[in-house]
Amino acid sequence: xxxxxxxxxxxxxxxxxxFTTIIPxxxxxxxxxxxxxxxxNSRRIFDTDRISESxxxxxxxxxxxxxxxxxxxxxxxxxVRVVRVWAIDVAMQRSIRDDGPxxxxxxxxLPPGANSTLNLQHCIDKFTGIVQFLVVTERGRIFxxxxxxxxSGHLIDIxxxxxxxxxxxxxxxxxxxxxxxxxxxxxSVSPExxxxxxxxxxxxxxxxxxxxxxxxxxxxxxxxxxxxxKWNPRIVYIPDTTAVIFDLGRKEYQSVPLEIIFYTPRKxxxxxxxxxxxxxxxxxxxxxxxxxxxxxxxxxxxxINVNGPSNIIRELTCMTSSGFILQPGQRAMAAMCTLTVHxxxxxxxxxxxxxxxxxxxxxxxxxxxxxxxxxxxxxSTPITVQIIKGTPGPPE
Numbered sequence: 001x002x003x004x005x006x007x008x009x010x011x012x013x014x015x016x017x018x019f020t021t022i023i024p025x026x027x028x029x030x031x032x033x034x035x036x037x038x039x040x041n042s043r044r045i046f047d048t049d050r051i052s053e054s055x056x057x058x059x060x061x062x063x064x065x066x067x068x069x070x071x072x073x074x075x076x077x078x079x080v081r082v083v084r085v086w087a088i089d090v091a092m093q094r095s096i097r098d099d100g101p102x103x104x105x106x107x108x109x110l111p112p113g114a115n116s117t118l119n120l121q122h123c124i125d126k127f128t129g130i131v132q133f134l135v136v137t138e139r140g141r142i143f144x145x146x147x148x149x150x151x152s153g154h155l156i157d158i159x160x161x162x163x164x165x166x167x168x169x170x171x172x173x174x175x176x177x178x179x180x181x182x183x184x185x186x187x188s189v190s191p192e193x194x195x196x197x198x199x200x201x202x203x204x205x206x207x208x209x210x211x212x213x214x215x216x217x218x219x220x221x222x223x224x225x226x227x228x229x230k231w232n233p234r235i236v237y238i239p240d241t242t243a244v245i246f247d248l249g250r251k252e253y254q255s256v257p258l259e260i261i262f263y264t265p266r267k268x269x270x271x272x273x274x275x276x277x278x279x280x281x282x283x284x285x286x287x288x289x290x291x292x293x294x295x296x297x298x299x300x301x302x303x304i305n306v307n308g309p310s311n312i313i314r315e316l317t318c319m320t321s322s323g324f325i326l327q328p329g330q331r332a333m334a335a336m337c338t339l340t341v342h343x344x345x346x347x348x349x350x351x352x353x354x355x356x357x358x359x360x361x362x363x364x365x366x367x368x369x370x371x372x373x374x375x376x377x378x379x380s381t382p383i384t385v386q387i388i389k390g391t392p393g394p395p396e
Contacts, residue, residue, distance in 0.1 A: 058161035160210030187214020
């Protein structure tokens with residue numbers, strides 16, 4: 001019986017040890033592991049938020065007071081709280097203020113997409129040199145501004161925090177384009193207008209405007225008239241939109257043959273064994289299907305000939321005029337020729353003459369495309385030369 005009591009007593013002692021030492025130890029280890037997991041997760045979240053911070057820092061000036069301001073823009077997906085702003089003398093690589101950072105007002109807290117402006121004139125008063133601002137966030141990230149050159153604590157010209165780039169593509173050669181950027185509210189821009197004259201067809205140009213945050217109307221004018229294209233004028237919001245493209249539409253220019261038009265008499269009477277001269281007008285026309293004006297820059301008189309009996313033809317002389325511009329469907333005189341014929345043969349005999357403008361006698365260049373334009377070989381309708389005796393009558 002004594003042995004049974006001893007066994008029971010031993011079992012009770014073992015249970016007491018289990019409940020007083022081992023189980024609390026297990027519970028302690030479980031709690032410690034839970035605390036470790038929670039702390040690890042917190043640090044992981046902190047590191048993720050820290051690396052996700054994105055803060056744009058730009059130096060500018062108040063448009064009225066000309067005091068230096070710092071523009072902060074939260075471009076990231078997390079909340080950003082600024083705790084310090086330092087002004088650094090770039091040449092000496094030290095803080096401009098010896099007593100600490102610049103920021104003395106309430107530190108700004110920026111939710112995603114928010115902007116804030118800090119007046120930092122007190123920090124750089126009377127400073128001359130190159131300065132850069134360093135912004136420190138609550139999570140320990142450091143963001144730097146652009147470097148600016150100061151004279152007695154002031155910028156010579158206003159510094160714009162944002163840039164609006166505008167592109168005009170597929171312009172027409174010779175056309176003048178004007179871009180107007182108009183603030184619709186408190187924004188400011190420099191320059192407000194831009195003018196460009198295209199020197200080639202389908203030419204492209206890009207220009208940059210310095211702007212502050214705000215709403216703007218952007219307009220494109222072609223030769224003083226609002227360009228008839230989609231989304232012109234256009235309303236943009238800075239900094240949401242930083243680029244605008246005006247596409248005027250590309251044109252595939254193709255050369256077409258120049259047309260030749262003759263102004264000749266139908267019939268010429270010449271007395272037997274004598275000479276008679278008459279005029280032949282040669283005009284050039286640009287077909288209506290041409291897509292651009294053409295500048296006629298060459299008329300080769302040596303490629304203008306007359307075809308007919310050699311005993312009739314005496315001389316063909318031509319006065320040419322070039323350096324003019326033809327619009328599609330327009331014509332102009334290219335040459336005025338004088339043809340002298342001889343009355344060889346018997347009275348009553350008739351001969352046919354034709355004026356020939358050979359290929360390439362008249363050439364030009366497209367006003368927009370600079371393509372080559374020229375005529376094909378063209379013959380006039382026949383000119384009848386009749387030999388008469390005595391005083392000739394008027395031509396029919």
